[in-house]
């Protein structure tokens with residue numbers, strides 16, 4: 001399948017319903033084969049509803065980027081908050097969610113979206129982006145490695161009643177005084 005180009009923009013409150021659909025669908029597509037139905041159902045019910053996504057879209061601590069191509073195809077969310085102890089950089093931001101619709105895997109949208117995420121993080125004054133990724137998600141881990149994320153530790157992630165291990169990965173970059181990334185950053 002040929003590479004596709006898409007439009008990436010900051011999501012707004014009016015996107016809540018379609019963000020809910022996209023986020024729940026990508027989560028189900030990615031994880032339902034390897035998890036108990038009751039754990040999936042619990043997580044989906046807790047995490048995705050138009051009201052919940054609306055509160056994320058209006059939160060001052062969360063930036064949501066939405067990629068569209070004849071409809072929503074991918075999204076990313078950056079979240080401010082305290083990182084786990086294994087993340088030692090000074091100014092960090094969490095890449096909380098990063099999901100591409102399965103029909104668009106391997107077609108370049110994830111790379112475009114990651115570049116937009118790194119630009120957004122740099123503009124926010126971060127010197128590093130960190131994330132948690134399930135240890136049993138090798139495709140995502142391979143993708144993050146391609147973008148310079150390195151494994152620095154682990155933390156627990158509760159999916160329903162199942163305590164899972166997420167690898168913690170960090171991608172540092174030298175932010176200049178005006179918020180641009182240093183030469184050499186991808």
Ligand SMILES: CC(C)(COP(=O)(O)OP(=O)(O)OC[C@H]1O[C@@H](n2cnc3c(N)ncnc32)[C@H](O)[C@@H]1OP(=O)(O)O)[C@@H](O)C(=O)NCCC(=O)NCCS
Nearest residue numbers: 030098099100105106107108110132133138139140142143
């Ligand atoms: C993770 C994700 C964003 C990556 O986007 P993508 O378009 O699939 O990424 P790419 O194809 O550019 O890169 C994935 C890499 O993993 C490799 N890969 C694919 N399956 C793999 C596997 N089972 N094990 C290891 N590597 C794998 C690919 O070959 C590719 O590497 P390459 O470019 O060197 O060939 C996308 O797959 C996705 O949204 N997945 C579902 C949601 C998800 O897991 N989100 C992350 C949550 S933390």
